[in-house]
Amino acid sequence: MHPKRKKRLYLILLMVVGIGIGIGLALNAFNDNLMFFYSPSEVVAGEAPSGHPIRVGGLVSNGSVKRQENGLTVNFDVTDNAKTVTVEYTGILPDLFREGQGIVARGKLDDHGVFVADEVLAKHDENYMPPEVADALKTAHQEGVEGQAPGTAAQ
Amino acid sequence: MISRWFHQLGSPRYFYRFSGRLIPWLAVPCAVLMLAGLYQGLVVAPPDYQQGESYRIMFVHVPSAWMSLFIYMVMAGAGAIALIWHMKLAEVIAISSAHIGASFTFLALITGSIWGKPMWGTWWVWDARLTSELILLFLYLGVIALHNAIDDKRTAARATAILAIVGVVNIPIIHYSVEWWNTLHQGPTVTKFDAPSIDMRMLIPLLLMAVAFKLYYAVVVLMRARCELLERERNTLWVSELAESK
Incomplete structure (x- = not known):
């Protein structure tokens, strides 16, 4: 690469890294306010x-x-x-x-x-599913809980 | 071979011819995928267990939001190439992307707002995700305004490239905002390390729409770039030859 272009590339990288660090520190300082x-x-x-x-x-x-x-x-x-x-x-x-x-x-x-x-x-959460899948998951979960129950009681 | 082709593509005259032939090859699949995606999304995909039918707005909202980030990266990348190599074509691509990116950002914000009212109970909240996406819209508008404010196109391209590159820090902030801070906006569904937590029949139309939006951007950016090139090169031989041959 031409040295002049290389210099420009480094300048741009330096700029991005510098601003990134600056913004990162600022966001870190305001962390509580951003919640x-x-x-x-x-x-x-x-x-x-x-x-x-x-x-x-x-x-x-x-x-x-x-x-x-x-x-x-x-x-x-x-x-x-x-x-x-x-x-x-x-x-x-x-x-x-x-x-x-x-x-x-x-x-x-x-x-x-x-x-x-x-x-x-x-x-709302990041899960998307049709109602019948949600029902199936719920039933499976309940069956799992009921299936476990005797074992837990015995312990 | 590849580098020679790349150099050729950098010449405005060759790019004008090449892009003219490329556009229909992108436009047709774009239309087909968008129709397929809309049909799959609005008719075939089942309703959501919590949100019922309202979630279907995500087939426009999510790809728009992805595009708003993607186009910004393209714009800043082209800006960096323009700054380093002083390549005219990169300057043209960068500024042609800005308007499309701004439109997608606006679309993402509006559809999000329409989705937010029935689901969250509010049109707008100042949480980290929504605010950082709004800043992205202002960055796009700033790039456009700065470009319009400077008469000399090459100076304008350099100034806007620097602004665009400075704004790149906002991109990871938008993406990770839902993980770094508590937000009303939910976390990522598809772009996470785990398997996407979305039913396959809903994921397929979403991805179809995402690809269709990418192709749409490719078509429109090429069209805009061709216009911008003709305007910039209006005093050159190849443009006057082109005008005479028509």
Whole structure:
């Protein structure tokens, strides 16, 4: 390669690497701010800032969804399978909202440790399959669990 | 042999002739694959277990998003070649790609928004994936604006190439944003090390559409590059000969 062209190539590579390092350091410094939501564990541990609105993301615990008398207010637990936060929300829930579903709620913690949300978004996963496959997987999983149960009981 | 062909292709006159013959060979498979992909995606593929029929917008959304990244890499690569070798054709390819890339980015953002409203419950959130994709749109628009702002085409090409190369850092950020940070957008389905977590009947139309979009880009970038070349070379002998022969 012509030395002049080689020089230009190195200059470009240097530029890309330099900017890459710069942006990398900046993103690293702002890491916490780039997180869209906190996990229930972080909220319980007090790592999430209090006093201004935050987002909490996790799975809706099975059997935890309770509607209040007025019909619009819903209470449910959000869990990351380690810690749980109780959420209270008044309003219309997205179509994908159901027990076991991933959600992101925005709101504030009140004095009793209840997370009062003013917005609930559903998070869907990266798996796509027809309903019959999902059913088959569920049945197979249940059969697997039931098949294991006697063995576990014997231990 | 190959390097001679490559040098020949770099000559605007040879490229003009060669690309003119190539375009129909790309356009026909593009149309066939796109029709097949749409039929497979909208009719044959089963509904999703969670999202029902709404997930079908992904057959446009996902290939558009892939193209927005792919075209940016092509544009920045061509820009680098233009800067290092001062190759005219690379300058033309780089700027011709910018408009198409911007269109695909816009399409990815719009279809994502339409998909987001029924599924997530919101048109837009400022999470890392959506924000970095929006920055990509601004990068494309910046490249186009900068190119239009400078009258001399060769100076414009060099300036835009530098901007395009600087913006390359955004590409891995977009791709890995869903893994590095908590986002509302879900993680990768197809472009991950594991097997794709999508049913085969849904994956096939998705890949058909992805290939069709790639071919579409190839066709349109060649068309745009031919126009740009004619305009740049309008005072040369081969263009005036071409005009007379028609």
